[in-house]
Every structure is written in C-alpha cells, then in structure tokens.
Amino acid sequence: MPPIRRTNLGLEIIAALYYNVAIEYSSEQIVTSGLMNIVCSHCNALKFKNKVPGLCCASGQVKLTPLVPSPEPLHSLVSGNGPDSDHILTHIQQYNNCFQMTSFGATKVIRDNFMPTFKTPCQIYHRTGSLLPMPDEDYTFLQIYFMGDSAREVDQRCAYNNSVRRSIVEKLQTFFHQHNELVALSTTALDLMPSDNHKKKRKY
Secondary structure (H helix, E strand, O other), rough: OOOOOOOOOOEEEEHHHOOOOOHHHOOOOHOOOOOEEEEEEOOOOOOOOOOOOOOOOOOOOOOOOOOOOOOOOHHHHHHOOOHHHHHHHHOHHHHHHOEEEEEEEEOOOOOOOOOEEOOOOOEEEEEEOOOOOOOOOOOOOOHHHOOOOOOHHHHHHHOOOOOOOOOHHHHHHHHHHHOOOHHHHOOOOOOHHHOOOOOOOOOO
16 A cells, blocks of 8 residues: 655545545545535536636536426426425335336345445446246236236235335336336337247248
8 A cells, every 4th residue: 555645735636546544535635525515607507616717517518408398297296396296206206116127137246244245357237137927926027017907017016015005006117108208118018929929930
C-alpha cells in the first residue's frame, strides 16, 4: 500500500483507493461533497457546490425535451398522492416482482456468507424459460402473460406476493397489456404457432 500523504487539499486523491481505518475521512474537505443545493441558472438542475459550471447542460447549450407524463393509472400510482400511491411506493419491489418476465441466474455463485457472491469469471443472465409450464407446474414469470384469463393472471401474480393489493395489480396488468410493447410482442408468440403440439423443424 502506498503511503498516505497530505497536501494543501487534504488527502491525496490516490488515498481514495486504499481505505485506512486510522484516517477520519469525514473531516477531509476533499472527500466532503456537501449538499446538492446549487441550482443551475440555465436548466435548474441541482448540483454540488464544487461541480464544474455548465457540466449539466453546457451552460444552456443542451436543451432536453420535457418528459411526457406517464399515462394513467401509472401516473397516479407513482405520484405519491393518495393511499394507493403510498402503498405501491412502499412495496414497489413486490409489485415489480408481480410483473417480471424472467428469472435471474448466474453461472458461478459462491455463498461464503449470508450474501451470495458472483465470482469471476461469471456470466450473469436472465432466464426466460418456456412459454408454457409443464403439466404439473404453475404459471410463472413470462408464462403468466399466456394464461388467457385476466382474473386468473391477477390471482397468479398475487399468489406469490402477499403484500400487494389485488385492485392495484389488476390496474397495472391491464395497463401493461395495453401499452407495453414487450408484453404485446410476447403474447403474440403463441398465436403464431399453428397448433399446441407444433414443433419447429431444424434445417441443416
């Protein structure tokens, strides 16, 4: 480990790469960012005190198109106003789980402690799986979108997430079926198959 030297700026920048328990980092000016309370006069972006002027918008030369509000009911649900919005923002991970299409996987996961660790070389990927479950299995992930019955879809999503509200899940499900291009693309896959026992022939 290289020696830690102090200059008129406090700790040398290289010290950030080598944590030293003997140093009180919070008292060093070079590592204290302060509050993000400086407002850009051109774009109203919030910045830290020591940030370079013009970094956010090149001093007004870059102008972004204002964001279009999300369509309903998504806009109201994430607005922070009302009991449904407060609930979904508090349990946002559970609602995300309700509508995930893939499961997470890795080629080499080591459990040295309570947290799984991904060791290198390691390939992280998302598993889509088959579009339909096996005869004795429940619908999961992307398969739920192919159930063909709106009420059963909601039931299946709520079955794995006890803290969600059925009424909100139903609203979001309708929203995704109407507006999400990935959902529309995925749910047309089975319609393109000529039969339930269709098998694609491999060409050599």
